[in-house]
Amino acid sequence: MIRTGIRASRSVVSRPLTFVRSYQSKDHTISNGESLESKILTKSLEFVPTYGFNSTCITKAIRELNYPDSLSSIINTDGSSPEFKLVSYWLSHSRKILEDHAKDPQSKEFHSLTNQYERVGYLIKKRLELNEPIIKHLTYGISQLIVPYNITKSMEELHNLSDDIAFYAGDESNDFAWYSKRMGISTIYVTSELYQLTDTSSNFKNTKKFVDEKVSHFQGLGSAYNDVEQWSAFNAISLINLIKSQLVRG
Amino acid sequence: MSMISKSRVGTQLAKCSRSFTTSHCRFAKKSKKSSDSSDDLEEVVKKYHGENVTYGELSKAQKAYLDRVIRVDQAGELGANYIYMGQYSVLANKYPHLKPVLQHMWDQEIHHHNTFNKLQTQRRVRPSLLTPLWKIGAIGLGASTALIGKEAAMACTVAVETVIGGHYNQQLRVLMNQYDSPIYDKETGEKLAESDTNKEIETSPEIEDLKQTIKTFRDQELEHLDTAIQHDAEKAVPYIVLTEGIKLVCRAAIWTAERV
Numbered sequence: 001m002i003r004t005g006i007r008a009s010r011s012v013v014s015r016p017l018t019f020v021r022s023y024q025s026k027d028h029t030i031s032n033g034e035s036l037e038s039k040i041l042t043k044s045l046e047f048v049p050t051y052g053f054n055s056t057c058i059t060k061a062i063r064e065l066n067y068p069d070s071l072s073s074i075i076n077t078d079g080s081s082p083e084f085k086l087v088s089y090w091l092s093h094s095r096k097i098l099e100d101h102a103k104d105p106q107s108k109e110f111h112s113l114t115n116q117y118e119r120v121g122y123l124i125k126k127r128l129e130l131n132e133p134i135i136k137h138l139t140y141g142i143s144q145l146i147v148p149y150n151i152t153k154s155m156e157e158l159h160n161l162s163d164d165i166a167f168y169a170g171d172e173s174n175d176f177a178w179y180s181k182r183m184g185i186s187t188i189y190v191t192s193e194l195y196q197l198t199d200t201s202s203n204f205k206n207t208k209k210f211v212d213e214k215v216s217h218f219q220g221l222g223s224a225y226n227d228v229e230q231w232s233a234f235n236a237i238s239l240i241n242l243i244k245s246q247l248v249r250g
Numbered sequence: 251m252s253m254i255s256k257s258r259v260g261t262q263l264a265k266c267s268r269s270f271t272t273s274h275c276r277f278a279k280k281s282k283k284s285s286d287s288s289d290d291l292e293e294v295v296k297k298y299h300g301e302n303v304t305y306g307e308l309s310k311a312q313k314a315y316l317d318r319v320i321r322v323d324q325a326g327e328l329g330a331n332y333i334y335m336g337q338y339s340v341l342a343n344k345y346p347h348l349k350p351v352l353q354h355m356w357d358q359e360i361h362h363h364n365t366f367n368k369l370q371t372q373r374r375v376r377p378s379l380l381t382p383l384w385k386i387g388a389i390g391l392g393a394s395t396a397l398i399g400k401e402a403a404m405a406c407t408v409a410v411e412t413v414i415g416g417h418y419n420q421q422l423r424v425l426m427n428q429y430d431s432p433i434y435d436k437e438t439g440e441k442l443a444e445s446d447t448n449k450e451i452e453t454s455p456e457i458e459d460l461k462q463t464i465k466t467f468r469d470q471e472l473e474h475l476d477t478a479i480q481h482d483a484e485k486a487v488p489y490i491v492l493t494e495g496i497k498l499v500c501r502a503a504i505w506t507a508e509r510v
Binding site (some may be wrong): 026028029163172174180 | 298305307314316323324373374377
């Protein structure tokens with residue numbers, strides 16, 4: 001059992017280091033099922049609001065699931081600390097919740113939004129809501145993420161999140177805008193999360209306002225870029241025509 | 251005696267599953283099974299088609315290759331689109347008889363470009379990071395060869411379409427040979443034996459569609475190649491230098507667009 005656990009966990013652990021996910025298949029959907037590692041970590045997340053991002057949560061989860069104590073060793077097969085494992089699993093788990101919410105036809109409020117940027121704002125706020133139960137442990141969690149050894153993995157997770165948000169908001173950019181949009185969303189998310197840490201208003205009202213403001217700035221930036229592009233194309237064409245007319249005059 | 255006949259049935263079965271005559275195969279299997287138990291008949295005749303099967307997950311390497319295919323094809327079609335845009339803007343008014351020819355080829359390239367754009371967003375593949383460079387480079391290549399003359403523009407088309415056609419063929423070869431994945435019954439979730447599959451369900455509609463798209467596009471690109479040769483491409487003055495130089499540039503661009 002332990003051996004299959006390790007084999008399965010490796011497939012979860014060794015993600016490619018590029019910061020975007022690869023090809024998403026439409027028809028090839030049967031996967032190998034949940035690994036032992038993710039079972040334990042999912043259970044551990046239930047203890048995070050009480051104990052924080054601490055290896056105690058993992059120990060508790062293993063006890064709760066009636067697994068042998070030695071299984072705690074499969075959690076850090078890739079050399080990262082159990083605390084970081086827990087934080088990064090929590091991040092991808094929350095991302096999954098957000099994705100399910102966006103896909104769910106029941107989430108009427110989200111599907112009634114038609115503007116792409118409103119949808120981005122909605123998804124960011126939805127994601128920040130998931131921080132609320134563990135908000136007092138979040139500072140410690142973030143400090144785990146920015147340890148130099150972990151930073152590539154945390155950046156990857158952040159970009160996966162912004163890629164998800166952009167995709168479910170209905171982004172259809174095919175050129176460089178694809179990159180700038182995702183970068184913008186990542187920036188908004190990180191700043192809003194830092195804002196949320198110090199936010200004392202009831203129900204995090206100020207954070208939500210902050211997100212809305214940032215997203216509308218971002219929208220302004222996008223349309224400014226498009227305007228400049230259109231303006232330069234117009235000028236380039238008129239320049240060519242001017243040169244042509246001068247040549248004809250001789 | 252009975253031993254011999256049994257082995258003969260066995261080889262016949264193997265032959266059947268290798269060649270795709272599934273109807274024969276099913277018949278042979280039915281007759282064999284009926285001697286064991288006549289109740290299983292219904293299960294044996296079950297015909298699998300697109301609706302009642304699902305496919306196993308693609309491997310990491312298979313996904314990575316599809317990722318590259320879509321990225322490079324999108325960038326390539328963007329390039330082709332912009333090359334024709336450059337050619338058209340220079341040549342269309344100078345040579346009215348070339349206008350419909352160029353327009354036809356350009357329209358097809360726009361369709362190809364849109365198709366891959368759609369695939370890129372649906373399959374969540376990242377576009378090439380150098381997209382702005384491809385745009386400028388392609389429009390520059392199209393316009394500059396057209397400025398040399400219409401023969402040079404056609405020689406440029408010859409070079410580009412030769413490389414693209416070859417590249418599409420290479421992709422088709424990989425998609426044809428390397429994309430067998432396990433097939434499962436949709437209701438029971440059981441993996442199908444090799445003898446139960448048929449040609450119709452061998453590859454998932456996803457891969458099959460991609461192959462058909464690439465095939466159609468390749469044929470259209472090669473049509474453009476013929477058109478260019480009919481319109482005096484070979485009369486361009488340093489024909490060999492021009493075509494070989496552009497081919498080299500295209501190969502370098504393909505190599506880069508796959509990776510960056």
